[in-house]
Amino acid sequence: MFKWLRIAASRVRGSVVRRRVDEDFEEELAAHLGLMTEDNMRRGMAADVAAREARLRLGGHAQLRETNHDLEGLPALDTLIQDIRYAVRMIRRRPSFATIAVLTLALGIGANTAMFSVIQAVFLRPLPFADSNRIFVVHRVGNRFGGASLSMPIFLAWQHEGATLFDHLALVAWRGSSTLTGRGEPERIPTAGASTELFPLLNVRLALGRDFRPEEGRPGGPNVAILSDRLWRRLFQADPTALGAAIQIDGDAYTIVGILDKSFEMPLTGVSEADLWLPIRVPLTSTNPSNGGLLCLGRLRSDIPRAQAEESLTRPLAELRGRFPNMFMPAERATLEPLRHFIAGNAGAAPLLMGGAVALVLLIACLNVANLTLAASTGRQREIAVRSALGAGRWRIARQLLTESVVLAMLGGVAGLAACYALFDAIVALVPANIPHVGAFRIDAGVLLFALALSVATGLLFGLAPAIGASGLDSNAVLKNANQRAGSVHGRLRRALVANEVAISLVLLIGAALALQSFARLNRVQPGFDASEVLTFRIEIPSQRYSTPAARQGFFETMLARLAALPGVEHAAVANVLPFQGGSDILFSLEDGLGPDRRDRGAANVRRISPEYFHALHISIRAGRGFTDQDRSDTAPLVVINRAMAQTYWPNRDPIGLHIWLGKPMGPASTEPSPRQIAGIVEDIREASLAQLPEPTLYLPYSQSPSTSGGSFIVRTTRPPMTLVPDVRSLVRSLDTELPVTAVRDMPAVIASSTVDWRFRAVLLSAFGGLALLIAAIGVYGVISYSVAQRTQEIGVRVALGALHRDVLALVLWQGMRTTLVGVGIGLAGAFALTRLMANLLYDVSPTDPMTFLGIAFLLSLVAFAACLFPARRAMRVDPMTALRYD
């Protein structure tokens, strides 16, 4: 090993200080000859005979030097250096070719490198926890609600079963945000929950203090909190005495026991931004089967196979189904999914779509440069033929040309990296903010390595065709025919390359057009309510200071009355959650077993609203009535349903006046004390997303649903909604100085935030589609103008023989358009095959929409036509006399 290294080092040294080593060797040989000659003369030889005899005994001088060369240096490296030197010279001789090639490659490599930094963070970078490949998300496949979250009884059962399988089993929970008071303005802090074993499971050491103790993870345990480094710096200016300090969270006093390390991250959606960690209280037993947004993590013991753990954890599910028959499915199984895999799986299609699009852009760039290189090598056929006639082998010539390509690609890579650095923030800003990722998007060693590898691969890719083409030349033919017909050797290959460029950009453009249309149509969708002139904001109510339902009710009523009294306010309403902001659903039983299949229970989304809600959003009441201020906690319990719910459960019957019992199928603990009467039916609205049809939804009067802990206010005004904000803030302050007002937006902004993914796809694909179009247009232009230059003589002859200008024009245009049309044909077929992959990313437009396909094909042909027009006009102006004298 060491010997090998020593030899390599010596060889590298030899090839670096080549000249010195050579001189040294020459001197040594000279000394040898001198010594031997003297000896010979001493033995009586004449001087010239002695010298000749010495040379003879030493052996062939050139051969010795060559051997020494090979031993002392790196023969392959020497040739490479020679190739590179020559390549640089060739590139410098054709600056315009090099500039276009480098710029094209820079676009492709730069975009891909930036994209790789995203892909790396989303999919590749390992989690920042020790032995992170043994951390699994433990969840269920085939469960009733989908998703990985689970209820407390499941966790308790798994904890019991898993004691011998896992080093640690813990819960992590998304807690939204909580209100921090007592340190300046009240504010909302993103919060997460952790059961006591979470931090040991992750192998995370806190920067200061300690993690949660067992007694703190039990119901009724002491209130303790762990802060993120960021929050600690902001609230306490990084003062270590913050440990032990008390803070008010949602009205309760919590003691700070730990500060997380600056580097700590938990890249789970909803948890990653948490600044405040509170213990999850795990009871000894639980009868509450509802999913609490709990995610179970396990650090599997190294000697336990994954399948065995899954097997063992599936067993208790059957027993749970006996206790909660409606909450578990018969085929439910426990599954262990690596945490890293789980996180990457939540990223959705966006990063892959981006990656695919930039890869296609790079492919087009490669084709384009291959094309340029071919064009250039056509001009060099004589040079290559001469080299080949002088004894350069095919491989030697191909390698020389490949070296040129790689050198060119490296230049492109360097320029691309520069572009990547310059545009990095803009590109990363394109990535939807909710994509979970490990570590920041950044240009690190891995990304640089990727750029390097990509440059080399790119150079080989686009250099291969020209190299093979050139090395296969018949040197005799080329040398004999001089310049004649030199262009036709590669003509077909080059046209094929351009046709492919056209084809790929057509695919990208069609994808972009489909995404754009989806986004446009989505924006035209009427959600079913009137979003204009509506202001929304949210207030969380701490359950400590507003501990009774009546107190909360009172706050909301006062707020609504004061809001309604503000000048310009038409209606003021409150709901537990706004449209497009999620929400929860509930199971209910149909009192007398109705419905199309006589089923006895159903599911619907739940909204808790104040009476003015329907008026404020202009949702019409189709039958019966909405809520009024007279519907109170002590009057008859009511529910209003939407049309979709009426049609789903009572298709042939008027449901008004019927009773449903909320929560009853979920067991006694979740069941409301009495059934509710259906008071009215309202028009459907879209609120899961604009792209989704309305689902069965039921509305409860907030006065009759005491679990309400906070509310989103909806204020319809006659003045620009945002001008109301100062009034709202001072109003809230006058009622309670410790309530933060958050998420202040007008309703259109709420809707727009629900379509960011769609906009992302449309913008992204359009950007890359446009880029592809530009590169392809350059390609078409390059091929045609080169061919015009090649055919100057032929065109001159035609003109001399009487061809008209328009004949020449038609000749050139037809040549260009024929290539383009072939490409369009391939592209249409490719798009037909590929766009169906994005079917579920589209809205209201078929993935093979004929109008889109034809329209984009036409657009692309038009651009290609324009690109041909310039060289065609040049051809038209060829002067026959000049052309004939050309050679």
Add this chain to the structure above:
Amino acid sequence: MGDRKPDILQGTLDLMVLKTLDALGPLHGYGIALRIEQVSGDVLRLNQGTVYASLVRLRQRGWISSEWGTSDNNRKAKYYAITKRGQKQLAAEAEDWAQIASVIGRILQLTPR
């Protein structure tokens, strides 16, 4: 022996050069070639240049070192000397060689029955 020049294996030449330097101390390339020829009783007639390839190989492995110096008759020449590692290597290779030689010798002495 006549005109027959025995082919010498590359490794064998390396071993001979190493042993020569070990036995005679620092020498220049010509000196080494000369000694090997002399010791062989002129059985070996080298293309003297070939010792240089050997010298490069040995130097790259760290078994010999080199230094410019002045010869007896005041001529500048490069002198080679065996290193500690080279001596160790020589001992090992000499032992190997002796073993192989004795095996080959015994085999060649087999008489047909």
